[in-house]
Amino acid sequence: MTRKLLVAISVAALAISAAGCGGSDESSSETTEPAPASEWADGFCTAITTWTGALTSVKDQFTDLSSFSEEGLQTAADDVKTATDTLVEDLKGLGAPDTESGEEVKSSLDELSTTLETELDAIQTTADETSGITEVPGAAQDIASALAAMSTAFSSTLSTIESADAQNELKDALEASPACADITG
Numbered sequence: 001m002t003r004k005l006l007v008a009i010s011v012a013a014l015a016i017s018a019a020g021c022g023g024s025d026e027s028s029s030e031t032t033e034p035a036p037a038s039e040w041a042d043g044f045c046t047a048i049t050t051w052t053g054a055l056t057s058v059k060d061q062f063t064d065l066s067s068f069s070e071e072g073l074q075t076a077a078d079d080v081k082t083a084t085d086t087l088v089e090d091l092k093g094l095g096a097p098d099t100e101s102g103e104e105v106k107s108s109l110d111e112l113s114t115t116l117e118t119e120l121d122a123i124q125t126t127a128d129e130t131s132g133i134t135e136v137p138g139a140a141q142d143i144a145s146a147l148a149a150m151s152t153a154f155s156s157t158l159s160t161i162e163s164a165d166a167q168n169e170l171k172d173a174l175e176a177s178p179a180c181a182d183i184t185g
Contacts, residue, residue, distance in 0.1 A: 033095065037173035040097035045180035047090035054083030070130055073139060077127035084120050088113045097173070101164035108160040115153040119146040 035043070058079045091113050096106035123146045130139040165171055174180050 034098035034102050035095055037097050037099050037169050038177060040094055041170065041173035041177040042179040043090065043094045045174065045177055045183055047087055049182060051083050051087040055080065070133060070136055073130060073136060074127050077124055081120055081124055084116055088116055097170060099169040100167050104164040105161050108157050112153055112157040116150055119150045122146045
């Protein structure tokens with residue numbers, strides 16, 4: 001994977017912490033046949049781009065401090081939940097890329113999906129249980145901790161994928177994918 005891709009995805013993961021909230025739910029079925037590396041790369045980059053776009057939109061909701069309220073917290077949590085549920089569904093739907101490291105990549109994405117779901121459940125619970133503006137700062141701290149765990153899991157997954165890709169099959173596919181152009185370019 002290129003350094004630009006790792007940096008872009010890491011920045012996306014850090015954008016979660018700037019967003020300040022999230023949620024989770026159920027996931028869809030997984031594919032069983034390995035996808036060609038080029039199709040897998042397209043799906044992966046499309047999922048990440050969609051997710052980071054949604055997180056940026058949520059972050060933009062908080063450019064005005066007056067938006068930082070109980071209602072704003074819940075709305076943002078719901079928006080991040082929707083975006084992250086879609087990401088988890090998309091990642092699970094990717095299955096394994098048809099590469100030497102495909103099963104290891106799939107396993108790593110499955111672990112990431114589980115972590116995202118767990119942390120989003122904690123975030124949603126925090127947002128749901130926040131009652132009154134005086135509880136918002138404490139809720140924001142709890143949410144920040146869950147987001148930090150998500151960011152760490154995301155970074156760890158990217159490192160695992162990069163390490164597993166000894167033949168550079170995914171790196172090459174990601175660099176050649178039109179869907180990855182905004183991330184790698």
